Amino acid sequence: MxxxxxxxxxxxxxxxxxxxxxxxxxxxxxxxxxxxxxxxxxxxxxxxxxxxxxxxxxxxxxxxxxxxxxxxxxxxxxxxxxxxxxxxxxxxxxxxxxxxxxxxxxxxxxxxxxxxRLPDAPGFKELWGKSVFHCPFCHGYEARGLALGTVANGAMAAHALPMHFGLTQDLVLFTNGPADLPAELREAMVHRKVELVETRIQALLHEETVLKAVALEDGRIIKRDALFAAPMxxxxxxxxxxxxxxxxxxxxxxxxxxxxxxxxxxxxxxxxxxxxxxxxxxxxxxxxxxxxxxxxxxxxxxxxxx
Ligand SMILES: Cc1cc2nc3c(=O)[nH]c(=O)nc-3n(C[C@H](O)[C@H](O)[C@H](O)COP(=O)(O)OP(=O)(O)OC[C@H]3O[C@@H](n4cnc5c(N)ncnc54)[C@H](O)[C@@H]3O)c2cc1C
Known part of the structure; x- marks a missing residue:
């Protein structure tokens, strides 16, 4: 043998x-x-x-x-x-x-x-694991009550958004392109005052590893303390x-x-x-x-x- x-x-x-x-x-x-x-x-x-x-x-x-x-x-x-x-x-x-x-x-x-794999916009790589997280169970508690953002679209957004809303009511959904969301999610977002941002993200603005804001391609700047990014x-x-x-x-x-x-x-x-x-x-x-x-x-x- x-x-x-x-x-x-x-x-x-x-x-x-x-x-x-x-x-x-x-x-x-x-x-x-x-x-x-x-x-x-x-x-x-x-x-x-x-x-x-x-x-x-x-x-x-x-x-x-x-x-x-x-x-x-x-x-x-x-x-x-x-x-x-x-x-x-x-x-x-x-x-x-x-x-x-x-x-x-x-x-x-x-x-x-x-x-x-992360979105190409500058800042994602630098802040990954520090102010941009993959999972609310791993890093949500430390971000509770902050101004948060969810970077997701489609079914992933429907899955992630309610969980992130459980951590804070100051929440923005960044679909980073045209939104593809179920009608009932859109309705709930209006009801819960969760802003929908479809404009593509140009860059994450940060001081060292602390997120300060999300810069959009149309010039808007949206202040956020941390993001959760759904996997690609x-x-x-x-x-x-x-x-x-x-x-x-x-x-x-x-x-x-x-x-x-x-x-x-x-x-x-x-x-x-x-x-x-x-x-x-x-x-x-x-x-x-x-x-x-x-x-x-x-x-x-x-x-x-x-
Ligand atoms: C930023 C970040 C933070 C996280 N924080 C938490 C947390 O707080 N709590 C939690 O529970 N989970 C956390 N997670 C999730 C957790 O890291 C993973 O679920 C876990 O590490 C998976 O374990 P694994 O053994 O499958 O893979 P890994 O931990 O990724 O280990 C795989 C290993 O295989 C090695 N490898 C790959 N290919 C080869 C090869 N050809 N030859 C030799 N070696 C190879 C790699 O070098 C690596 O060391 C986090 C994830 C991320 C991205």
Whole structure:
């Protein structure tokens, strides 16, 4: 029987990958976690909505999660990019790393996260995670009662706007182009005095990382303290390894998975932001645990029955 370097290759050392690693380590499986240090929440100074560590710096959370893994002797972490993954004739996988190493694995977990795409207007990139946020659950509490804006259109606006209104009644919807909104949302906006701005955003005006106002292409300046920007769809994963392996995606750009997070390719699992619309550290960790447990159960069943 072929000998593998590790049972599992985990692509990505974010909440999903690190939690998968812990689950595998606790069941004596071996795994190599490869991470190229591009965490999604890196622009943010606080990781919120995470019991026991609410408000911790995201980098500190990762450091601590890595420290937790040190006691599991079968789990290794390496700061490296996974450049390619191919299936071997024996049904395992061979991966090429940016360190130059080529290693073999029985299973793969793709925990590579998502690449945020932002509107082109100057200011979005600079303020991302600081005054422009992706999620009210993560950063809404700190922005409660402020003059807020929602940058969204269509179904996403209908989903996001009521949540943002729950944080403040001083709310403006920026559709950043012609609005495409359900009639009932427009009516509710009039009733709730939420202004609709369709003119394209020219730039976000800010002092350091604090938003001051939104400058529109028609010259208007609308004072705002913070914005929530809906994601641009479809989502984009941070690597193309899933495509390389032939994993199918949904129309939203997320990996199709079964109840144990196995993708449409046998032996390849996905965990975290890349396979769910619930984008939070807790959700990603939970999905990492599910993928790890799925692999443990599958491998141990196979070995026991052999
Ligand atoms: C600005 C911002 C702030 C946020 N704040 C919060 C918050 O306060 N609370 C909260 O619960 N959630 C927050 N989130 C959401 C949270 O960051 C994500 O849901 C979570 O990080 C997803 O975890 P993940 O492991 O799937 O992906 P990530 O954390 O993005 O980790 C994926 C990792 O994979 C690595 N990777 C990708 N491709 C490769 C490759 N080929 N080889 C090796 N490594 C690779 C990347 O470098 C990255 O480190 C925030 C998101 C953003 C954008």
């Amino acid at each position: 072929m000998k593998y370097d590790h049972d599992v290759l985990i692509v990505g050392g974010g909440p999903a990958g690190l939690s998968a690693g812990m689950t595998l380590g606790r069941m004596l499986r071996s795994a190599l976690i490869c991470d190229d240090q591009r965490p999604r929440n890196a622009p943010s100074a606080h990781l919120n909505n995470f019991p026991t560590r609410d408000g911790i710096h995201p980098a500190e959370w990762r450091k601590e999660a890595r420290r937790n893994l040190e006691k599991y002797s079968t789990i290794q972490t390496v700061d490296a990019r996974v450049l390619s993954i191919e299936r071997t004739d024996e049904g395992g996988f061979i991966a090429e790393l940016s360190t130059g190493d080529r290693k073999t694995f029985r299973r793969v977990i793709l925990a590579d996260g998502l690449q945020d 769809l479809p989502f984009e994963t941070k690597s193309s390894l899933g495509e390389m392996l032939g994993c199918e995606k949904t129309e939203l750009g997320l990996f199709k998975v079964n109840e144990m997070n196995e993708t449409t390719v046998k032996g390849v699992y996905a965990a975290g932001d890349n396979m769910t619309r619930q984008h939070s550290v807790l959700h990603a960790s939970g999905h990492g645990v599910t993928a790890g447990a799925g692999i443990v159960s599958d491998m141990l069943y196979g070995e026991f029955m052999r």
